[in-house]
Amino acid sequence: MSRRKLARFTCIALCAVPLASMQTLARAEVIGAEQFMSVTDRRATVDRIDAVLAQSEVTKELERLGVDPDQTSARIAALSDQELQLLAHDLEELPAGGLLATIGVVFIVLLILELVGVIDIFKKS
Amino acid sequence: MIGACALGVAGCAGRLPQPALLSVDELTEVPFFPQTEYDCGPAALATILSAAGAAVTPAELIDAVYIEGLKGSLQAELLAATRRYDRLPIPVPTDPQSLLAEVASGRPVLVLQNLALERVPAWHYAVVVGFDASAERVVLRSGQERRRLERTRRFLRSWRLADHWGFVAARPGEIPTTATPDGYMRALLDAERVLADASTAAAYEAALARWPNDALVLFLTGTRKHAAGDLSAAAGLYRRALASEPSHAAARNNLANVLFEQGCLTEALREARAALRSVPPDGDFHAAIADTVRQIESSPASAAEPAACAPG
Numbered sequence: 001m002s003r004r005k006l007a008r009f010t011c012i013a014l015c016a017v018p019l020a021s022m023q024t025l026a027r028a029e030v031i032g033a034e035q036f037m038s039v040t041d042r043r044a045t046v047d048r049i050d051a052v053l054a055q056s057e058v059t060k061e062l063e064r065l066g067v068d069p070d071q072t073s074a075r076i077a078a079l080s081d082q083e084l085q086l087l088a089h090d091l092e093e094l095p096a097g098g099l100l101a102t103i104g105v106v107f108i109v110l111l112i113l114e115l116v117g118v119i120d121i122f123k124k125s
Numbered sequence: 126m127i128g129a130c131a132l133g134v135a136g137c138a139g140r141l142p143q144p145a146l147l148s149v150d151e152l153t154e155v156p157f158f159p160q161t162e163y164d165c166g167p168a169a170l171a172t173i174l175s176a177a178g179a180a181v182t183p184a185e186l187i188d189a190v191y192i193e194g195l196k197g198s199l200q201a202e203l204l205a206a207t208r209r210y211d212r213l214p215i216p217v218p219t220d221p222q223s224l225l226a227e228v229a230s231g232r233p234v235l236v237l238q239n240l241a242l243e244r245v246p247a248w249h250y251a252v253v254v255g256f257d258a259s260a261e262r263v264v265l266r267s268g269q270e271r272r273r274l275e276r277t278r279r280f281l282r283s284w285r286l287a288d289h290w291g292f293v294a295a296r297p298g299e300i301p302t303t304a305t306p307d308g309y310m311r312a313l314l315d316a317e318r319v320l321a322d323a324s325t326a327a328a329y330e331a332a333l334a335r336w337p338n339d340a341l342v343l344f345l346t347g348t349r350k351h352a353a354g355d356l357s358a359a360a361g362l363y364r365r366a367l368a369s370e371p372s373h374a375a376a377r378n379n380l381a382n383v384l385f386e387q388g389c390l391t392e393a394l395r396e397a398r399a400a401l402r403s404v405p406p407d408g409d410f411h412a413a414i415a416d417t418v419r420q421i422e423s424s425p426a427s428a429a430e431p432a433a434c435a436p437g
Contacts, residue, residue: 029417030382031375031410033314033348065194075189078205080315087201095287097237097250098163098197113242 051081054088061091151255151264152176155233157271158183165268166190166198169250170206172266173235177294179210197248200237200290208319212294213328215301215312219289221281223303228253230302232293233266239286248287297324298331306332306339314345340370347379356383374404378414385421389434394421 058079059072067075076084086094156175160168160183167186174181189206190198207214217223217234227234234253241247251273255264262274284291293301297320300309309332317325329346336342347362363380366373377400384393397418404411 029413029420030351030379031348031413032352033345035413036344036348036375037311037314062192065192067192068188071188074209075202075205078208078319079201080204083201083205083315087199091199092195094199094201095237095239095246095248096192096195096197096199097166097169097248098195099165099240099247099249113245 051084054081054084057088058084058091061087065091150229150257152228152231152233153254155252155254155266157266159269159271163196164191164198165250166203169235169252169266170198170203172252173233173294174207174210174212176233177212177296179212179294181210198250203235203250204292204315205319207292207294208316210294211321211324212296213309213312213316213320214292215295215304215309217291217293217301218303224253224284224291225256226302227293228255232295232301234291234293236284236291237287238280238283240283243286246286249283253291297321298327300331300335306336306342310341310345338365338369340366340373340376343369344373344376344379347376351379351383356387359383360387372403374400374408374414375410377403378410378417381417381421384434385417385424387434388431390421390424390426390430392434394418397421 055076058076062072062075063069079087154176156172158168158171158175164183164187167183167190170186170190171181171183186206189209190202192198192202204214217227224234224236236251236253238249238251239246240249249267251265251267253263254266256262256277257264257274260274261277263277263280265273265275265280267273267275295301295304304312313325313328313332317328320328329349332342333346343362343366347359347366350362351359360380360383363376363383366376367380370376377396381393381397381400384390384396397414401411401414401418404414
């Protein structure tokens with residue numbers, strides 16, 4: 001994971017400079033919606049280059065985690081650039097809601113943790 | 126106003142709830158899709174999409190949001206899948222009042238909950254469909270319970286541990302009660318590649334109708350008309366944006382471009398130079414605006430400008 005990240009950042013660092021200056025030269029004088037919002041967000045050009053790299057990164061991750069390769073491109077196409085980057089950086093650390101809310105199970109887990117002194121959830125905080 | 130009391134926020138104890146709100150305290154028509162295994166994401170998403178008129182089942186959504194290796198679904202993918210069903214995912218502000226305001230206005234809210242601990246999280250998606258002020262309960266479609274009554278305090282804790290994350294699915298052309306111009310337009314820009322063309326158009330029109338004097342809404346709608354080649358509509362929208370916010374350099378720059386494309390060189394140059402003067406040399410868009418000025422200056426002046434150019 002960290003090696004891959006390092007490789008990706010190295011690539012961004014190497015690619016960003018020539019691509020960014022290319023963009024400056026080719027810039028249309030009409031200020032488009034995306035460009036306007038990016039600047040008001042203080043997001044750099046690098047972010048948009050990152051999004052392209054993020055796309056292949058997220059595809060690999062999803063497929064490794066068992067997503068059907070037939071589905072990945074449609075799933076990724078519906079993500080915004082920012083969402084793609086978020087997934088590319090921390091996919092496995094992000095909340096993945098999935099719990100079947102059988103409250104009994106959760107309650108028992110909490111009760112055990114309480115009894116062994118890990119938490120004190122049942123006291124008012 | 127309503128939410129503070131309904132959710133038992135400190136300071137409200139003992140006050141009577143507003144009677145008018147008791148009639149809309151639960152969206153009983155919202156469908157229920159019981160969760161089977163780890164698919165609370167698909168189930169919750171199917172719930173809000175169906176409530177927003179989309180024909181969908183959790184089984185279909187498994188292919189769109191479920192990740193076997195995580196035994197769950199990611200927040201970003203729930204938003205993405207909402208777009209694929211031609212609905213706009215709009216985040217709900219992080220305060221309980223906003224959550225209740227959306228429910229009171231008829232939109233169920235999909236929320237993330239952490240049912241365990243900050244360090245040992247148990248992530249769960251559910252849908253808020255109502256609240257029972259007198260019993261201090263939140264009504265959820267959750268897991269295998271059609272009508273789960275969760276203690277308000279407990280619900281708020283689980284929601285807080287999930288960073289108060291929640292969103293509504295809006296039909297194109299409908300704007301959620303708690304939406305802001307900035308939040309709505311960002312959601313629309315993120316979605317418009319995926320939405321049907323007619324839906325995108327309806328969403329822009331709705332935004333204009335709801336916020337007719339908002340510079341951001343006017344500017345972005347202007348860029349859309351501009352890109353589609355509708356120069357007179359674009360010019361009108363840029364002018365309205367400038368009327369709301371005279372220092373909007375991007376709108377002035379784009380207006381100069383429209384005028385230039387329309388052959389109105391004199392006025393185009395005046396607007397472009399005014400736009401350039403309004404931004405510092407290291408400011409946003411300075412280079413783009415300088416390009417505009419250069420292009421207009423270097424264009425050969427025509428003998429006569431179209432009659433429509435007379436500044437009005």
